[in-house]
Amino acid sequence: MTCARSKSMQACSIQCRGINPNEDTQPHAALRYNSPMLTLTTVARTKLPDCAQSIVDNAAELAAFGWTPATSSNFSLRLDEQLLAVTVSGKDKGKLTTADIMVANLQGEAVETDLRPSAETFLHSQLYARFPDIGCVLHTHSRTQTVASRLFAWQGYVRLAGMELLKAFRGHQTHDASIDLPILPNQQDMRLLATQIEAKLGAPNLYGYLIEGHGLYAWGRDMTEARRHLEAFEFLLACELDLRNLRA
């Protein structure tokens, strides 16, 4: 497949940069994703302190819930069209400081820092590149998320239906609805995983996906909305697991 035939900019970016880097040399709309931003913009520099503090505060709360065991999980906020603030890898998410928040570009590369982004930063970048209205991505490894991802992996999704908390998701007005939360096979090659995720991102009103035996990605227009979506997924997944147990 050439970039001209790609269905989205991000799919194109993945193909051009990750899988067939020499395949496409013609200028096109996705080029901005192929030209790494390696210095902070004025907007990003201005927004970074508040974004970093917001990530630190929310990460501490999510860690207190027990959703970020053993230094896992990562969190990000969009700074501008091409840059995001994101947690560095390998830190206890309950004890972060703003020094543990770095800037990355839409290729998942570090910007103006010697800190190394987690490999999963690329999955955050993928979402920001694909959806201009996404302002926050939260990734957690809760026990509920991990168990549900294993239990329902065989069907490739978890159906969340008939529950009042479905109204927590933007665009949902009633409990009388359903959401199929996709489950992707786990994968250490982030670009291959991103390609598999890309195939799921066309669904309407989609605000998350599970990775099997791993955890949940949830997102929203800002931190408040992403937190609401994340907490709703967690609650609804826990309900599905409880119902399975009680009916057994």
Ligand SMILES: [Zn+2]
């Ligand atoms: Zn993870």
